[in-house]
Amino acid sequence: MKILVLGGYGLIGDAVIGRLLRDGHHVTGLGRDVGDAGRRRPAVRWIAADMSKLLAAEDWLSMVAGMGAVVNAAGALQDGPRDRLDAIHRGSVVALVAACEQAGVRRFVQISAIGADPASSDAFFSTKAEGDKAVTGSSLEWTILRPGLVIAPAAYGGTALLRALAAFPVFVPAVMARQPIQTVSVTDVAEAVSRAVAGSLPPRLAIDLVETEARSLTDVLSTFRAWLGLPPARVVRMPAIVGRLAAVIADGLGLLGWRSPLRSAALVALARGVTGNAGPWNDVSGHPLQPLEATLAAMPAHVQERWFARLWLLKPVVFGVLSLFWLVSGIVGLARQDAAADILVSHGLSPAFALGLVLAGSIADIVVGAAVLMRPSARLALMGMLAITLAYVGAATALAPDLWLDPLGAMVKAVPALCLVLVALAILDER
Secondary structure, three states: OOOEEOOOOHHHHHHHHHHHOOOOOOEEEEEOOOHHHHHHHOEEEEEEEHHHHOOHHHHHHHHHHHOOEEEEEOOOOOEOOEEEEHHHHHHHHHHHHHHHHHHHHOOEOOOOOOOHHHHHOOOOOOOOHHHHHHHHHOOOOEEEEEEEEEEOOOOOOHHHHHHHHHHHOEEEEEEEOOOOEEEEHHHHHHHHHHHHHOOOOOOOOOEEEEOOOOOEHHHHHHHHHHHHHOOOOOOOOOOOOHHHOOOOOOHHHHHOOOOOOOOOOHHHHHHOOOOOOOOHHHHHOOOOOOOOHHHHOOHHHHHHHHHHHHHHHHHHHHHHHHHHHHHHHHHEEEEEHHHHHHHOOOOOOOHHHHHHHHHHHHHHHHHHHHOOOOOOHHHHHHHHHHHHHHHHHHHHHHHHHHHHHHHOOOOOOOHHHHHHHHHHHHHHHHH
């Protein structure tokens, strides 16, 4: 069967595609940036498209033509420069369903969310519910799957945050540590999608995908810590204000294009508990979904998981330090331009040329220091930092090699700064 998977390179979408390929289907994946996905999944035909701009049935017709099924695994947590929840979760789904009806697509699988409710004050849950409503009101053979906290070998969003908190040194910090959570393995989600597109699930079924028993966030974090192979540590309950402060900061970073799982929408989800009803799936499938312990046992952790877990919380620190370093460097250069120019003049440069270099360098420092804070320009800013640092070191070595022997180590300190930029480039990718 020909199947279109939306959000095909995401945490759930990639697992779904892998399962559908193993089932022998011909899969087409859709996403905004499919370059990496095309290299990782060359057997898939990829379509580069932004769902938030496909708001009419005509926009979808050419993509769904000839498809036997469509799987919508796309979604976003919160509004931001790259995400418009109403367009992604509702508007595009309304248009897509209409296109599927016109093109004769038989089956539609919607990956929704536990807690989706049109009356919710949170945009994530209300727009998800509106998208579900468009699906249930259609003439298609639809299935709506509502996963709990999805656990996968890949680390992104909430699953990345769990790893990072579990690997925290000395103790494990947790906000709302007693809130109940039910997890689900991404392989079980992919299995459910496989059954739905094959027609082995009852049609027009909306069902939760969760392990049978709920557990507290404390238990989840302790289980993850053991999975990472780290010694036990006490889970320390953080005051609610810590969570709210983190959410405010994360929401601000979201406006700059960074997709932190600590945003206020995630706290709303945690506050209500990530729980569902496991009974209906157990009745339909004949067996319960695997518990967290079995999920983690099926994907044993190695050193790369510990590296990632420890680096994840350091990532904002790395970028924050780099931004501060370059902004302060540029501001100090502008504030003390005459003193900086005098150093260059003492090594043979003309006063006008020396002042021009100081001004240009200071402005460049400020530009890259500000640009690295914005996700769309971060990579270019980091490359700029590399170029500026290498130019600075090269020019200083040629014009004033004695600076390498400066007792304050002005030149020597450029080397670790350069290494930090390389680290930031290495950990820039989100998935």
